[in-house]
Amino acid sequence: MRRLVTDTLVIAERNLVRLPRAPELLLAFTVQPIMFVLLFRYVFGGAIKTPGYSYADFLIPGIIVQNIAFGGFVTALGLNEDLHKGLIDRFRSLPMARPAVLAGRTSADVVTNALSATILVITGLLIGFSFHTSVWEAIAGFGLLLVFGYAFSWVFAFLGMLVSTPEAANSVGFIAVFPLTFISSAFVPVQSMPEPLRAFAEVNPFTITVDAMRSLWLGAPAHNNVWGALVWAVAIIAVFAPLAVARYRTAAGG
């Protein structure tokens, strides 16, 4: 167990140290989310009705959750690249704790997620978003965001270990994440969707998490969504972490 912790930290450090040296990765965490915020706020925002809230208030919790899901691509691509470059083989030949390579990667993601969420909130504050709740609830919202992001990192870790090429990771991830994030309450109220989509959107963990974020940041009624979001996050980890580690154990490089 001690080895698991130290090995995980070593790998997490590796992933963070290399980040500033790969400018294309850093762009994915900084400029890209800002672009999305501006796009939605000013291109679509005028046409979307969000009763009770300004679109800036409505958008920021949604786009921040979506952004975290998209940020996971970097995890899938990074792990897949490690696989192809033989790094996973090297790690697997070392006497290190088996889950550490993936746990280190997903832990490092928490830091990058915090970074890009902060950038998004600042951008949001500049375009008219404001917190309507107490500092504690705002902080709790951040915490929930990072838990959800951590859970999603495991989904992408599994994807990265599963597919044969980075290109495949990209397209499979895209096909999965795009509908999940867009058929949710992230950008529009689900009431505006046709019935089948609406039914999907209402049970979509993205909707549940986004609604929980809105309740923590805007004071919107969330019913049980904060707990619902946490349960989803734990369930996703419980399913995908063992799957990803199992793939890692048998992964073949090259």
Added chain:
Amino acid sequence: MPAGSDRSTVDTLNAADLARDSGAAAVSAHGLVKSYGSVRALAGVDLEVPTATVLGLLGPNGAGKTTIIRILTTLLKPDAGSAQVDGLDVVRDAAKLRERIGLAGQYAAVDENLTGLENLTMVGRLYGEKRAAAKRRGEELLERFELLEAANRPTKTYSGGMRRRLDLAAALVASPPVLFLDEPTTGLDPRSRLQLWETIEGLVAEGTTVLLTTQNLDEADRLASEISVIDQGRVIAGGSPDDLKDRVGGERLEIRLADAAQGEVALGALASMTDDPPSAEGDLVRVGVRRRDGAIVEAVRRLDRAGIGVQDITLRRPTLDDVFLALTGHGAESGEADLQDAA
């Protein structure tokens, strides 16, 4: 850290001799079988590598060489058969064995965005070393591999040869008694190749046991005390490099004549140089030679005396292709290339 690090205090040659004399096999495998779906990558492989020697696995792409390495380094479980490395079972004692082996794969497995020193420090820490100790060991290895000047540069700025050296250094972080090298010099320029060969020879002199795969007969010849030729998942021949070359028929001269019509005369002039009858094909004459030394001079002298003009003359060493032709009746390229992906 395993015993390797204090070996340098002992007379290195003695250490290697002692280890060899003990006669224990550092690596032994019995009846290894591995299939990927319906493709049989290994069809029962036996290997034995005595301590402080080098076994070369020679074979074309897809022959199963990499699969053998992957099984012996605990990356892959065999479907059948068993193997011990340094006295530990590769399946049962996998976790323990990982502390006793080093692996350098076909690809230089280093993180391109980390510096050379950061890469080695990371590996050291993953062996359970403290940061400071891992860093010291990393610096030591960088110096040994002449990478100290590049220690703090991201490895994406390294040349191919530098990356391979760093990869090998990473495999040596824990001074493992058994080292696995999967095509260590593929894609390297001749100078880097020679450097790497010298390094490997140094390690063996210090008592390290090495199992390496190669497609290059010269490499196997230079480094390996024993060679196992692998084809389609089986060991089809084994022995010392000299044994193997004898079976292949040794080296031969290839002489391009100025005038193809003189072929018959040339064969007559050269016949007593060789055990096998020389052959002529158009203006190209092939002559197997008993001894490398002086063969070219001797041939030119004979041809000159017979008044035969020579355009070009080369001494050709047997290649992997010749080995395969001699042992299997098919060339190396026809080895099952479709296995390559799976293996």
